[in-house]
Amino acid sequence: MITLKLENTAPFQGLAELVADKEGLFEKEGIHIEWVDRDAGVKKEVRTDIKSPDELDPHSSHGKLFEQGKADMYNACEWGNYCRVQDTKVQAGRQVGRRAIVTFAGLVVRPESEVYTPQQLAGKLVGVPFYFGTHYLALHILEGFLPRDEINVCSAPNGSRMRYDAMMSGQLEATTLTEPYLSLAEKNGCRVVATAFYHGTEVASDKVDAETYLKFNRAVKEAVKRINANKEKYLQYFIDCHKDKDPEIGTLTADDLRASRIVVVDPAPIPDAELARTAEWIKSWGMLTETEDHLDLVNMDVQQGAHAAAE
Amino acid sequence: MKKLVLETTAPFQGLAELVADREGLFEKEGIKIEWADREKGVDKSVQKDVTSPDGVNPFASHGKLFEEGKADMYNACEWGNYCRVQDTNQGGRQLGRRAIVCFAGLYVRPDSEVYTAQQLIDKDIGAPFYFGTHYLILHMLEGFMKREHIKLVRAPNGSRYRYDALLAGDYEATCLTEPYASLAEKEGCRLVTSSFLHGTEVASDKVNTETYAKFNRAVKEAVRRINADRSAYMHYFIDYYKDKDPRIEGMSVGDLMESRVVVVDPAPIPQEEADRTAEWIKSWGMLSDTDEAVELINMEVQQGAHAAAE
Numbered sequence: 001m002i003t004l005k006l007e008n009t010a011p012f013q014g015l016a017e018l019v020a021d022k023e024g025l026f027e028k029e030g031i032h033i034e035w036v037d038r039d040a041g042v043k044k045e046v047r048t049d050i051k052s053p054d055e056l057d058p059h060s061s062h063g064k065l066f067e068q069g070k071a072d073m074y075n076a077c078e079w080g081n082y083c084r085v086q087d088t089k090v091q092a093g094r095q096v097g098r099r100a101i102v103t104f105a106g107l108v109v110r111p112e113s114e115v116y117t118p119q120q121l122a123g124k125l126v127g128v129p130f131y132f133g134t135h136y137l138a139l140h141i142l143e144g145f146l147p148r149d150e151i152n153v154c155s156a157p158n159g160s161r162m163r164y165d166a167m168m169s170g171q172l173e174a175t176t177l178t179e180p181y182l183s184l185a186e187k188n189g190c191r192v193v194a195t196a197f198y199h200g201t202e203v204a205s206d207k208v209d210a211e212t213y214l215k216f217n218r219a220v221k222e223a224v225k226r227i228n229a230n231k232e233k234y235l236q237y238f239i240d241c242h243k244d245k246d247p248e249i250g251t252l253t254a255d256d257l258r259a260s261r262i263v264v265v266d267p268a269p270i271p272d273a274e275l276a277r278t279a280e281w282i283k284s285w286g287m288l289t290e291t292e293d294h295l296d297l298v299n300m301d302v303q304q305g306a307h308a309a310a311e
Numbered sequence: 312m313k314k315l316v317l318e319t320t321a322p323f324q325g326l327a328e329l330v331a332d333r334e335g336l337f338e339k340e341g342i343k344i345e346w347a348d349r350e351k352g353v354d355k356s357v358q359k360d361v362t363s364p365d366g367v368n369p370f371a372s373h374g375k376l377f378e379e380g381k382a383d384m385y386n387a388c389e390w391g392n393y394c395r396v397q398d399t400n401q402g403g404r405q406l407g408r409r410a411i412v413c414f415a416g417l418y419v420r421p422d423s424e425v426y427t428a429q430q431l432i433d434k435d436i437g438a439p440f441y442f443g444t445h446y447l448i449l450h451m452l453e454g455f456m457k458r459e460h461i462k463l464v465r466a467p468n469g470s471r472y473r474y475d476a477l478l479a480g481d482y483e484a485t486c487l488t489e490p491y492a493s494l495a496e497k498e499g500c501r502l503v504t505s506s507f508l509h510g511t512e513v514a515s516d517k518v519n520t521e522t523y524a525k526f527n528r529a530v531k532e533a534v535r536r537i538n539a540d541r542s543a544y545m546h547y548f549i550d551y552y553k554d555k556d557p558r559i560e561g562m563s564v565g566d567l568m569e570s571r572v573v574v575v576d577p578a579p580i581p582q583e584e585a586d587r588t589a590e591w592i593k594s595w596g597m598l599s600d601t602d603e604a605v606e607l608i609n610m611e612v613q614q615g616a617h618a619a620a621e
Contacts, residue, residue, distance in 0.1 A: 102426045116412045116573060117507050118450070119584065140428070141504075144454025186570040194451075195416075196504040197427050258568070260496040263426060274429065277456075 001030050002212060007038040007065055007074035011237040012160075012178040013133070013200055014075055016100035016223040016264050018237060023226070025219035031212070036065050038074070042158070046127055046166045050155035053130035053287060058083045060131070061158050063203065066090060073204040075099045077133025078270070081201045082279060083287050084131070085297045092206035094299035096213055097269050097307055099200045100224050104261040105134045105178045106196075107141060110168060111189035118145035118194045127156030127163055127172035133198050134176030139285060141194045161246055180238040180249055183257050197263060201270060210305030217267045217306060224264045231259040269303045313342050313522060318349040318376050318385035322547040323470075323488040324443070324510055325386055327410035327533040327574050329547060334536070336529035342522070347382045349375050355472045357437060357481045361465035364440035364597060369394045371441070372468050374513065377403060384514040388413070388443025389580070392511045393589060394597050395441070396607045401515055404609035406523055407579050407617055409510040410534050414571040415444050416505035417451055418495045419484045420477060428455035428504045437466030437473050437485035443508045444486035449595060451504045471556055490548040490559055493567050498558075507573060511580060520615035527577045527616060534574045541569045548572075579613045 004026075009017060020026050021033050042061045050056070059067050062076035063084045073096075076084070081095055088094075107126070109115045115124065118141060126142070128135040135153070142151045156163045156172065160181035167175040167190075174193065177185055186192060204213065227234045235254040243250035279294035291297060315337075320328055331337050332344050353372045361367065370378050373387035374395045386409045387395070396403055417436070419425045425434065431452060438445040445463070452461045464482055466473045470491035477485045477500070484503060487495055496502065514523065537544045545564040553560035582605070589604035601607060 116575065117509060119587065122587070140454045141451075141506075142454065144450045144452065145506075186568075191507075191573060192505075192570065194504070194506040195502070196451075196455075197502075199427060258496075260502065263501060265426065277429065277432070 001032050003032045003034055004073060004208070004212070004216070005034045005036050005071045007062065007071045008035045009075060011241050012103055013101060014099065015234065015237055015262065016220045016227060017075070019227060019234060020219040020223035023223065025222050026216070029215040029219045031215055031219065036071050038062065038064050038071070039159070044157040044159065044162045046157065046171050047155040048125065048171070050130070051153065053135070056130050056155070058087055058131040062132070063088070066093065066203065066205070072207045073202055075200050075202045077103070077136065078199045078201045078278060079136035079282055080131045080133060081203050082282055082291070082294070082297050085203060086288055086291045090205055093203055095201045095270065095297055096204045096208065096299050096302045097202060097267055099202055100220050100264045100267050102197045102199055102263040102265060103133060103178060104182070104195065104197050104263065105137050105176050106182050106192040107138060107174050107194045108167060108177050108182065108185045108190050108192050109174045110170070111191070113173065113191070115173060115193060116191065118142060121174055121193070122146050122150040123152050124173040126151070126153050127166055127175040128153045129158040129163070130155050132158045133200065134178065136282070137196055137198050138176050141196055161242075179261060180242060180252055180257060184248060184252060187252070187256055204299070204302070208302065210302045210309065213302055213306035214309045221266050224266055227262070227264050231262050235259060235262065267307070269307050270298060314345055315342055315384060315518070315522070315526070316345045316347050316382045318373065318382045319346045320386060322551050323413055324411060325409070326544065326547055326572065327530045327537060328386070330537060330544060331529040331533035334533065336532050337526070340525040340529045342525055342529065347376045349373065349382070349385070353468065355467040355469065357467065357476045358465040359435065359481070361440070362463055364445070367440045367465065369398055369441040373442070374403070377401060377513065377515070383517045384512055386510050386512045388446060389509045389511045389588060390446035390592055391441045391443060392513050393592055393601070393604070393607050396513060397598055397601045403513045403515055405511045405580065405607055405613070406514050406518065406609055407512060407577055407613045409512055410530050410574045410577050412507045412509055412573040412575060413443060413488060414492065414505065414507055414573070415447050415486050415488045416492050417448060417484050417486050417503045418477065418492065418500045419503055420480070421499035421501065423483060423501065425483060425503060426501070428452060431484055431503065432456045432460040433462055434483035435462055435464050437476055437482040438463040439466050439468040439473065442468045443510065444488065446592075447506055447508050448486050451506055471552070489571060490552065490562060490567060492571075494558055494562060497562065497566055514609070514612070518612065520612050520619065523612055523616035524619035531576050534576055537572070537574050541572055545569060545572070577617070579617050580608060
């Protein structure tokens with residue numbers, strides 16, 4: 001039995017891994033998962049004066065313990081992981097492929113907001129967690145509706161609960177939310193002005209070789225099969241993960257969530273063309289400036305070896 | 312009783328007007344609504360060789376009867392109405408925004424390999440040129456890819472037809488409104504991205520300030536009723552189609568999401584938004600004969616009627 005230390009994850013970004021763990025699928029592959037808490041001590045404040053990720057630490061939560069040598073692997077949004085891998089101090093930290101869940105997220109405003117469409121967010125303060133998936137997603141969504149100079153983002157904490165509270169208090173005109181907070185916001189009368197899905201990837205140290213990642217992915221694939229066979233059953237994860245810390249989530253039932261928002265697929269390599277386009281787009285926003293070749297961001301040996309063998 | 316001939320509308324784009332009509336709110340204001348069927352004879356084919364709105368008639372459905380002098384007013388998406396008003400032969404001008412802010416989403420088949428908007432690069436997307444979802448597709452996709460990678464093909468207006476063509480594999484994705492967005496989800500299709508869009512009303516000079524103020528008072532009351540009990544009005548989305556489409560008949564209101572039904576008081580088009588919208592439409596090669604967005608609006612009726620309806 002090999003022990004893999006993973007940074008902890010939430011259903012919106014790691015449902016399949018949580019199911020694989022709970023249902024003994026990793027153990028069946030000879031992997032024991034130890035979860036380590038990446039969010040302990042993370043600052044959870046809105047900073048309306050911070051308007052870009054410049055000077056912020058991309059490893060503030062995802063990758064934090066990995067960079068301290070206390071975790072072997074973590075999963076996070078693909079865009080953010082490009083930046084984290086560029087800045088890794090753990091020299092072998094590279095992406096090894098895409099995670100199973102394709103995350104659903106939306107841009108949300110308060111019930112009394114005068115904003116109904118993304119265009120109406122021109123110049124208005126949108127809170128995003130820099131280097132986390134919904135930061136990049138907000139940019140993608142908004143730049144379809146606004147010139148870049150009218151997109152006004154500021155730093156908001158990772159974790160939808162805190163962003164939801166800041167939006168409801170009027171500190172932010174809009175923010176990005178993932179499930180179950182998106183559904184909670186809708187239930188409470190907020191409006192979701194735009195939504196989209198995004199990919200994430202796994203970043204691993206050299207402890208995770210092709211054979212280990214192959215086993216890991218076999219377990220995840222079985223979890224994906226189970227989730228897709230009965231998505232309603234697994235909606236409960238989105239409530240259970242948060243309800244002890246957040247009584248309001250405890251008031252939700254699986255009926256408040258929408259099964260179609262849960263999209264899980266077999267883990268797979270990052271397609272080359274998508275990798276190149278993604279890196280180019282991130283650079284267009286002033287990030288990833290120290291990466292000349294986007295292929296440097298992926299451990300091709302493990303990615304190709306593990307995914308080919310998992311077929 | 313003043314008679315107003317309106318082009319037919321569906322709940323996703325005219326819920327408040329349909330409620331106002333059915334619940335006698337127009338009559339209460341002294342307006343008798345007569346609905347004129349703008350959909351008769353409209354081509355519902357997919358034309359994959361038509362890849363831009365160039366040469367396509369903006370009055371293919373919305374505004375068709377209006378331009379023939381057979382309707383006094385119609386509502387449609389704001390972007391399309393800018394183009395229609397530019398090309399009108401009836402002196403039609405926009406009078407303000409309609410009540411519903413319309414939800415729409417870009418969908419792919421269950422077996423599609425597309426999961427994110429970026430993955431639609433260079434793939435065929437069915438768009439009904441000059442209708443709201445055409446413009447919304449452009450907005451939703453241009454944040455995720457360069458313009459030259461957005462590949463549209465002409466698809467019919469009416470989500471049912473676009474949905475059928477999506478399932479048939481005529482294109483990789485299309486944009487759907489309710490109840491077809493929910494039907495698609497129920498049948499395993501995947502939403503890729505979604506948003507909301509505004510619409511406006513275009514009227515002839517038969518609709519003066521007083522008439523439009525009365526019309527809007529009725530619509531505002533309908534908005535109030537819908538917002539007070541949205542669940543009571545969800546069945547409109549099913550009832551409107553169920554006789555024509557058994558799949559919709561098989562749906563219940565529980566399949567729909569109330570949060571996708573957004574209605575607000577009709578209001579003037581904010582000047583800044585009108586300018587920005589016109590500029591964006593021009594950037595896509597449309598609206599080239601219009602110098603100022605303000606030319607597309609009957610400012611006198613818009614200001615007078617909305618103030619009077621307060």
